[in-house]
Amino acid sequence: MKVVFVSYEVFPFAKVGGLADVAGTLPKYLKKHGVDVTIVMPKHRIVEKNAEKFGYEIKKVAEGLSVSHVKTDQKFDIYESVLPGSDVKTYFVANDYYFSAEDVYAGPDLGEQAIFFCAATLDLVKHLDLKPDIVHVNDWQTALIPVYLKTVYRDDPYFSRTATVLTIHNLGYQGVFDPKYLSFAGLPDYVFTIDGLEFYRQLNFLKGGIVFSDVINTVSPTYAEEIQTEEYGEKLEGVLRMRSKDLYGILNGIDYELYNPATDRYIYVNYDVNRLELKWENKVKLQEELGLPVNKETAVAGLISRLVPQKGLDLLVDVMDYLMLFDLQIVVLGTGDEQYENAFRKFQERYPDKVSANIKFDVELAQKIYAGADIFLMPSRYEPCGLGQMFSMRYGTIPVVRYTGGLADTVKEYDPQSMEGTGFGFKKYDSAHLLKAVSKALHFYYREKDHWRRIMTNAMNTDLSWDRSAKEYVDLYKKALAKVGR
Numbered sequence: 125m126k127v128v129f130v131s132y133e134v135f136p137f138a139k140v141g142g143l144a145d146v147a148g149t150l151p152k153y154l155k156k157h158g159v160d161v162t163i164v165m166p167k168h169r170i171v172e173k174n175a176e177k178f179g180y181e182i183k184k185v186a187e188g189l190s191v192s193h194v195k196t197d198q199k200f201d202i203y204e205s206v207l208p209g210s211d212v213k214t215y216f217v218a219n220d221y222y223f224s225a226e227d228v229y230a231g232p233d234l235g236e237q238a239i240f241f242c243a244a245t246l247d248l249v250k251h252l253d254l255k256p257d258i259v260h261v262n263d264w265q266t267a268l269i270p271v272y273l274k275t276v277y278r279d280d281p282y283f284s285r286t287a288t289v290l291t292i293h294n295l296g297y298q299g300v301f302d303p304k305y306l307s308f309a310g311l312p313d314y315v316f317t318i319d320g321l322e323f324y325r326q327l328n329f330l331k332g333g334i335v336f337s338d339v340i341n342t343v344s345p346t347y348a349e350e351i352q353t354e355e356y357g358e359k360l361e362g363v364l365r366m367r368s369k370d371l372y373g374i375l376n377g378i379d380y381e382l383y384n385p386a387t388d389r390y391i392y393v394n395y396d397v398n399r400l401e402l403k404w405e406n407k408v409k410l411q412e413e414l415g416l417p418v419n420k421e422t423a424v425a426g427l428i429s430r431l432v433p434q435k436g437l438d439l440l441v442d443v444m445d446y447l448m449l450f451d452l453q454i455v456v457l458g459t460g461d462e463q464y465e466n467a468f469r470k471f472q473e474r475y476p477d478k479v480s481a482n483i484k485f486d487v488e489l490a491q492k493i494y495a496g497a498d499i500f501l502m503p504s505r506y507e508p509c510g511l512g513q514m515f516s517m518r519y520g521t522i523p524v525v526r527y528t529g530g531l532a533d534t535v536k537e538y539d540p541q542s543m544e545g546t547g548f549g550f551k552k553y554d555s556a557h558l559l560k561a562v563s564k565a566l567h568f569y570y571r572e573k574d575h576w577r578r579i580m581t582n583a584m585n586t587d588l589s590w591d592r593s594a595k596e597y598v599d600l601y602k603k604a605l606a607k608v609g610r
């Protein structure tokens with residue numbers, strides 16, 4: 125089975141959030157399950173900058189290609205590389221006007237960029253003669269591809285046997301633009317209806333993907349259910365309910381080779397489930413590096429996140445002063461909305477011995493926190509899957525989460541009777557409940573050390589690898605093929 129996997133972010137070429145992790149890992153595991161997969165992504169400026177750091181080469185394989193259907197004179201080149209740690213070919217759509225901003229989501233015009241990328245991807249597929257059985261697109265930036273295929277390419281024999289799969293990593297980002305982009309895209313007017321891409325008189329790219337893809341999935345079973353409700357549906361619950369027969373939930377995994385405390389080259393000291401004492405050496409080194417008082421006994425809670433409303437940070441901000449009454453250090457790593465960046469900076473000023481606010485994007489420091497912290501905070505308002513809690517469990521760092529979406533599917537409340545469970549959490553979106561969950565975790569950390577060890581062991585022994593989920597994607601591809609009569 126031939127799959128073209130399309131994503132706006134792919135780690136390590138360019139990463140902003142969890143989408144990049146998935147796009148940089150799932151294809152490797154699909155390959156292990158016999159799928160012939162090729163990745164396509166934009167050649168963002170950062171891609172070349174990351175080459176040396178992450179040890180890959182990138183070379184031009186075609187140039188000056190026109191983009192079909194789009195009303196533009198801009199041409200594109202194709203570059204090629206191989207996903208590090210695998211033999212998965214990766215192709216890049218290169219255009220200096222659209223993809224040369226410092227930041228992946230800056231650039232001249234996100235709407236035009238996405239349109240250009242989607243249309244160019246289909247030209248790239250033909251130019252390289254990739255003959256895909258499946259085009260697998262991810263999130264709104266790539267969601268127009270199924271729209272193109274089911275409209276202007278409808279009668280093109282090259283794609284007549286190609287099925288489409290849309291994975292929704294985050295319904296909170298839909299790509300909503302002025303209707304005038306439709307003519308720029310060269311898409312027919314008839315798609316601009318309530319059953320198509322129209323969304324409150326605007327154009328909604330993700331909605332296009334939901335309507336036109338053969339099958340759709342989200343990144344956890346719980347989130348697949350939640351998004352069909354008003355509370356989590358982000359105004360798309362109606363169309364998602366209409367497609368519910370074709371809507372699935374497949375839990376993400378994490379890269380077990382890259383994220384392994386026994387071999388991770390970014391962390392201070394390697395360890396595993398049988399050498400947990402070494403984990404605390406990571407804590408001490410982390411405290412030193414961040415200028416916090418060094419004390420192996422003190423509980424350290426980490427938070428690594430895009431600093432946006434989705435992540436439930438208002439709950440944390442709300443209870444920070446109370447949390448500071450505990451013997452607890454809090455290490456934050458993130459960038460995002462100014463209000464949260466400033467809030468955490470202020471807490472660091474107010475509690476310099478207890479709070480370390482690292483307002484930056486730093487993959488190495490992230491690993492050091494996953495390894496060095498005792499507790500990982502993830503009180504999300506909603507969470508399609510969440511990778512942070514999985515990385516932290518793999519490193520024996522106990523998650524404290526709000527049980528929503530993928531957090532509910534991956535973290536199990538610890539039960540001291542059965543000694544089963546991998547973390548602590550709460551359901552109601554309320555800061556008092558977060559406070560209670562953190563104090564429960566601290567109770568076990570300080571007073572029930574045997575139990576704490578057991579929770580760490582349970583967390584580290586949980587299977588969060590991609591193996592299981594990659595197989596589910598293969599089944600999903602088969603369902604998509606059945607939809608096009610194959």
Ligand SMILES: Nc1ncnc2c1ncn2[C@@H]1O[C@H](COP(=O)(O)OP(=O)(O)O[C@H]2O[C@H](CO)[C@@H](O)[C@H](O)[C@H]2O)[C@@H](O)[C@H]1O
Binds near residue numbers: 143430484490509511
């Ligand atoms: N400042 C920083 N420095 C270094 N690393 C940082 C960082 N800020 C965040 N990260 C990293 O970015 C990733 C975040 O992934 P998540 O899945 O937890 O959330 P995100 O909302 O981005 O992803 C969306 O897509 C994924 C993939 O499907 C879903 O799991 C998730 O629920 C959905 O919201 C992690 O690898 C984390 O370590």
